[in-house]
Amino acid sequence: MNNLKLSFLFCLFISSISIAQTKEITLEDIWKNRTFSTEHMDVLHSMANGQQYSVLNFNRVERSTSIDIYDYKTLEKVKTLVSSANLDEIPYFTNYTFSDDETMVLLATEEEAIFRRSSLGKYFVYNVKTKTLQSVSDFKIQEPTFSPNGKFIAYGYQNNLYYKNLETDEVTQITFDGKKNEIINGITDWVYEEEFSFVRAFDWNSGSNKIAFIRFDETNVPEFSMDVYGNTLYQTQHVFKYPKAGEANALVSLHIFDAETGKTEEVKVNKAYNDFYIPRIKWTNNPDVLSAQYMNRHQNELDLWFVNAAKNTSNLVLAETDKAYIDVTFNLTFLKDNSFIWTSEKDGYNHIYHYDKTGKLINQVTKGNWEVTDYYGFDEKTKTIFYQSVENGSINRDVYSIKLNGRNKKRLTKTEGTNQAAFSADFSYFINTFSSATTPYEYTLNSASSGNLIKSIKDNDKLSQKLADYKTSKKEFSTIHVNGNDLNMWMIKPADFDENKKYPLFMYQYSGPGSQQVANRWNSANDYWYQMLAQKGYIIVCVDGRGTGFKGANFKKVTQNELGKYEVEDQIAAAKKLGELPYIDASRIGIWGWSFGGFMSSNCLFKGNDVFKMAIAVAPVTSWRFYDTIYTERYMTTPQENPTGYDENSPINHVDKLKGDFLLVHGTADDNVHAQNAMRLTEALIQANKQFDWAMYPDKNHGIYGGNTRLHLYTKMSNFIDENLGDKIEEPKKEIKENTSKIKG
CATH class of the missing domain: 3.40.50.1820 (Alpha/Beta hydrolase fold, catalytic domain)
Structure with missing residues (x-):
């Protein structure tokens, strides 16, 4: 009798497997029911203490969002920093940004897309100590950004640039000539946003008393219009500036606003440019020295300038050329001595280089017939650079560490596939996001020194089990x-x-x-x-x-x-x-x-x-x-x-x-x-x-x-x-x- 029962159960098991494996994927599964959605860690941020991290969580029952703090060592939730369930003014928020000292958090609400990367939204500052909420403005704005000292927020509104004193609520208008389809201050035009992949065209200096920004004069750029049909009797038109190949670009200029004097000065570099781009600006660690990248229209010449705002002088520290073109990246990092780390394809592959503050090459950090695909940061204590590359095959990604002098390279990730790291502020840990063609996203805590797995944080095993029911190849x-x-x-x-x-x-x-x-x-x-x-x-x-x-x-x-x-x-x-x-x-x-x-x-x-x-x-x-x-x-x-x-x-x-x-x-x-x-x-x-x-x-x-x-x-x-x-x-x-x-x- 028992043997008969076991035989029956075995047949039932085999039958269930064969049935499960014949389930077919439908378009409704993919595009309507979100059957195959994956779990993620949203808006991951490493806290300044290096021992904790924060994520954005959504409570489906309460339909609220929260910023929750977790401990790296235990992965246990330490506390909820702020929840929209406790905020009368905000039903939910969709993003957050900490001030440098993490005593305040900028919460984004009512966001609406403009183009691919740009958006408008209402923003609030949450004070962690007093648990109070402060509105940045009564209208929707763009790219609000804390000053390093946390006392001010600069933002764009209707093509002009403003900043707000969070202690007094006083708002100061920096520019006054902004006008739709003519002049934009501090926010990129359509083509910069799309092709140079950034929207915020302004930056605070480390002293929190100067703002550098790019001004776009679109007056001579041809307009493109699109009919928007909507649901009304007559269609409307969306008209915007769009420079097609061979046509006029916006005229760009670089400016520095001094909050102490209230004056704005245009930056003049010591080189005559005819038709050019300014694809990146970034202050160095020196509060008076701004870095600015200038590029010719063909994009086969890239100049890195250091602009001294106090002395009104400019110095060309690095000039690269290429027979074809140069890819602009965000991989420019200034060290404490104002030497800098830079990535370049100049030897035929994308690699990491270290230059002193005058632009003299100290050394090429990485070398080989493979590409560096991401730069994660530099640990001053151990003089170690962390990066991602395709050294283990061009279809794979791994995380590596290497000394600033180019020695002691380590492969920190062990599993073949796509690995992407988010390092703790003190570079003691990293959260690795791994996936492959056979493994959905896995989030693990790893040691930054060895790469060894410490603990699993989140996986998509439920999705894997669900997919086992389907006929897949x-x-x-x-x-x-x-x-x-x-x-x-x-x-x-x-x-x-x-x-x-x-x-x-x-x-x-x-x-x-x-x-x-x-x-x-x-x-x-x-x-x-x-x-x-x-x-x-x-x-x-x-x-x-x-x-x-x-x-x-x-x-x-x-x-x-x-x-x-x-x-x-x-x-x-x-x-x-x-x-x-x-x-x-x-x-x-x-x-x-x-x-x-x-x-x-x-x-x-x-x-x-x-x-x-x-x-x-x-x-x-x-x-x-x-x-x-x-x-x-x-x-x-x-x-x-x-x-x-x-x-x-x-x-x-x-x-x-x-x-x-x-x-x-x-x-x-x-x-x-x-x-x-x-x-x-x-x-x-x-x-x-x-x-x-x-x-x-x-x-x-x-x-x-x-x-x-x-x-x-x-x-x-x-x-x-x-x-x-x-x-x-x-x-x-x-x-x-x-x-x-x-x-x-």
């Missing part, structure tokens, strides 16, 4: 050799893959300069979509071609002046080689991409019309003449200088080659890649009498999201794939030639 990493290069690749096959059958191939890529899509990290929403497609019988592949990142400057910059030439050649060549595999149906190969990837997929279908049967292009650039100055000219110079580079690789000029099926998608309120791109390509296709499908999403920006939008979009794309690639999987043929030796992995 492994993401297989390898390389494919085309056009003389070994290109990183991943492949997802159907879970019931049979090498004796032939499958349609669907390729994804982005391909933009310095980008990476083939990386050993946890799933994005698109990865679940690829799993869904694999369930239907597709093989999905992604290849990072020439021009992508983390394999050295030469590999990345080979596309200079020819965006879309070599990248398209690599995708076409990869598709041809993959089509030779016995289990891939070469007559059914499709490709898709978004933004730069949409530019690529369009070109691949047109130029590779004998290879690709279909393509989907979402929010594509269709001519680089339509895109902004900073991004486009970095890689292409201007259209006036390089007309053939712009036109020979524009999909608009290759519509006559279209043979396959094409789906074009765009949002009408895309402030980044304007819907103009889709309209001009559409007109060219019409005049070439080429049939195609398209979808315009009203009032949606470059991300095309909100409500059911993503669900609708991915349903449309999935249906298009099924209609054009999704015939029944071929049954095996009698003779199959093995042809996998050409692909490594």
Whole structure:
């Protein structure tokens, strides 16, 4: 009887496993029900004592937010610093920032997005000692920032710069000429925000008595307008300054405001610049010395200036040049002696350098045929630098330590995948965020000296258990050799893959300069979509071609002046080689991409019309003449200088080659890649009498999201794939030639 019972239970267990493993991913799971969402640590901040950290927590029951303090050693919650449940003025807050001495916290509320990085919001200062709340302003402002002494907050409002005395509530207006679409003070214009990736264009000095800021004169920048259809009888227009390639940029100037005298002086450096950018400003440890980076319009010359505000003098301390372009980073750190740490690609790979305060090179700290991908900080006590790199393979990320003199390098993370560190203020600990293609995010406490695991903080085991119920496939990493290069690749096959059958191939890529899509990290929403497609019988592949990142400057910059030439050649060549595999149906190969990837997929279908049967292009650039100055000219110079580079690789000029099926998608309120791109390509296709499908999403920006939008979009794309690639999987043929030796992995 007992044996019969055990046998029954075993059969029931096996049956439940087989049922569980056949559950299929749906678009509703991905885009509506958030079935595969992951746990995170939000707004992590290391407290100044080095022994505690804070995070932002959301209480779903009370619908309130709180800043909670935890102990590094025990990982136990020490206290709740502040909760919106106890604040009458704030139902909840969405972000927080400490003053330097951590006696006050700036709480962000009612935030509303402007563009990709910029937002407006109402802000309150919470006094930790008195537990009182103070409003920064009665209206929505931008980028409020504590002074180092915590007595003031500077912010932007309606294109002017202000600061508030928190002790007296007195507000001082610093600039007065701000005007929409003409003058901006202390906040970046659209193109700086998008391409130099910052919004706050002002900075306090360490003495809390001076503010340096950049002024943007947009008067001569051409305007772009977008209709906003909304729900009313008449549409409105959004009009903003957008400098397209070859057109006028905002005129920038650097200024220093002295709070003690109330005067503002324009900074003049000892070099005549014609058309230039100021992509970074940062005060040194000396309260009178400001660092400012100046860059020519071609972005192949970068000058680092030290400006002495007291003496009104400037000194050029570092000048870099490159045949192609120089990437601007935030990796500038001043040490106590005002020597500085800097990252550069000047030896062909991105590495860390140490210079003295005059700009004389002390030493190159890191070396090798690999890239430093992040700089975490410098421990003055141990003279140790902490950083992230791809030394352990370009698809992986590890955390390292190294002495300032370049010796005693240690790999601190042990597990292969993507590791990212957040160090304690005293560099005794770091919280490591780890994920891989097989492991969702794990948060662990580690020793900064050895990297050894101390304790687990948070994992996503529940998600892993949930995914075990679904029919999923492994993401297989390898390389494919085309056009003389070994290109990183991943492949997802159907879970019931049979090498004796032939499958349609669907390729994804982005391909933009310095980008990476083939990386050993946890799933994005698109990865679940690829799993869904694999369930239907597709093989999905992604290849990072020439021009992508983390394999050295030469590999990345080979596309200079020819965006879309070599990248398209690599995708076409990869598709041809993959089509030779016995289990891939070469007559059914499709490709898709978004933004730069949409530019690529369009070109691949047109130029590779004998290879690709279909393509989907979402929010594509269709001519680089339509895109902004900073991004486009970095890689292409201007259209006036390089007309053939712009036109020979524009999909608009290759519509006559279209043979396959094409789906074009765009949002009408895309402030980044304007819907103009889709309209001009559409007109060219019409005049070439080429049939195609398209979808315009009203009032949606470059991300095309909100409500059911993503669900609708991915349903449309999935249906298009099924209609054009999704015939029944071929049954095996009698003779199959093995042809996998050409692909490594």
